[in-house]
Amino acid sequence: xxxxxxxxxxxxxxxxxxxxxxxxxxxxxxxxxxxxxxxxxxxxxxxxxxxxxxxxxxxxxxxxxxxxxxxxxxxxxxxxxxxxxxxxxxxxxxxxxxxxxxxxxxxxxxxxxxxxxxxxxxxxxxxxxxxxxxxxxxxxxxxxxxxxxxxxxxxxxxxxxxxxxxxxxxxxxxxxxxxxxxxxxxxxxxxxxxxxxxxxxxxxxxxxxxxxxx
Ligand code: AMP
Numbered sequence: 001x002x003x004x005x006x007x008x009x010x011x012x013x014x015x016x017x018x019x020x021x022x023x024x025x026x027x028x029x030x031x032x033x034x035x036x037x038x039x040x041x042x043x044x045x046x047x048x049x050x051x052x053x054x055x056x057x058x059x060x061x062x063x064x065x066x067x068x069x070x071x072x073x074x075x076x077x078x079x080x081x082x083x084x085x086x087x088x089x090x091x092x093x094x095x096x097x098x099x100x101x102x103x104x105x106x107x108x109x110x111x112x113x114x115x116x117x118x119x120x121x122x123x124x125x126x127x128x129x130x131x132x133x134x135x136x137x138x139x140x141x142x143x144x145x146x147x148x149x150x151x152x153x154x155x156x157x158x159x160x161x162x163x164x165x166x167x168x169x170x171x172x173x174x175x176x177x178x179x180x181x182x183x184x185x186x187x188x189x190x191x192x193x194x195x196x197x198x199x200x201x202x203x204x205x206x207x208x209x210x211x212x213x214x
Contacts, residue, residue, distance in 0.1 A: 001210065002026075002105050004083045006177050007112030008169045009162070010122035011191040012198060013084060014135060016112065019199050020206065021082045027075060031085030033133070034067050035059055056161030058088060058168055065095050072103050083107070089172040093179065108209060109180045110202065112191035116166055123162045127151040 003026065007013035014030070021028050032053075039050035045063070052059050068086055075081065087093040100107055125138030131149030143151055156165070180186045187209050189202045 001213070002081045002083065002100070002107040003206075004086070004107055004109045005112070006109055006173060006186075007191060008114050008116070008119045009165050010119040010126070011112040011114040012195065013110075013112045013191075015195060016189075016198060016202055017082055017084050020110070020202065023203060024080065024206070026080045026082040028082045028084060029068070029071055029086070031064060031067070031083075031088075034071075035064070036133075038067075054155050054161060056156055056164030056168070058172065061089070061091050061095065064088075064092065065099070068096070069099060072099065072105075077104075081105075087173075087176055088168070090175050090179070093176040108185045108187060108213070109177065110187045110189060110206065111177050112189050112198070114191040116170075118192060119166060120162060123157055124159065126154075126157065128154045 003020065003024075005013045005017055005020075017028055017030075020026065035049055035053060039046055039053055049059055049063070064086060068083075072081075087096040122137065127136050127140070128134070128151065129136070129145035129147060129149040130152050132145060132147045134145055134147070135154075136145070136151055140151075145151060156162075177186060187202075187205045189198060189205060191198055193201075
């Protein structure tokens with residue numbers, strides 16, 4: 001079974017995705033990461049994507065769907081995937097659902113719940129490694145990553161962009177979570193506790209879900 005992660009930026013879904021992927025042997029597909037790679041290209045599309053990301057708006061659906069279709073086409077059928085950052089709007093969800101159905105892939109969503117206030121606090125204080133892109137919370141006291149890279153503020157972690165991304169989450173992404181919830185394919189995890197506690201409750205809930213749906 002594939003999983004789709006949902007959570008306001010700063011909810012820790014990127015961190016938890018690695019633990020979930022390791023435990024259930026899932027291949028991670030991270031939409032934001034794929035787009036940041038494209039944004040570095042010196043092309044019209046690259047520049048357009050860079051501007052959209054830095055403003056905190058959503059990249060057009062046709063661009064993200066092309067990336068994900070290519071990804072699905074190129075993975076072996078028996079590889080389970082962890083989708084992070086897609087779908088992000090009802091328009092994307094409709095196309096994503098159709099693509100999954102066409103590709104014979106079953107999925108469930110994991111939603112990391114966090115308040116807007118806590119998300120803003122986390123996003124305005126976190127830093128990212130310039131080299132390997134690992135994200136560090138404010139509590140991390142060193143100025144270098146474990147890989148040796150310098151820690152910097154992500155280009156889109158400015159207050160205007162953060163507000164746009166948070167509004168996009170509530171206006172565009174929440175309706176997808178409600179739609180999946182009514183199909184009983186959403187697993188809710190409280191994202192406020194420390195990382196280890198979130199991991200523990202996520203694993204427990206995912207395992208229970210898998211048992212129930214087997
Ligand atoms: P993230 O790394 O998930 O915070 O994504 C960073 C940025 O990439 C977002 O603020 C959007 O500008 C863009 N992005 C990521 N995923 C999507 C998506 N599914 N649809 C449109 N834009 C996206």
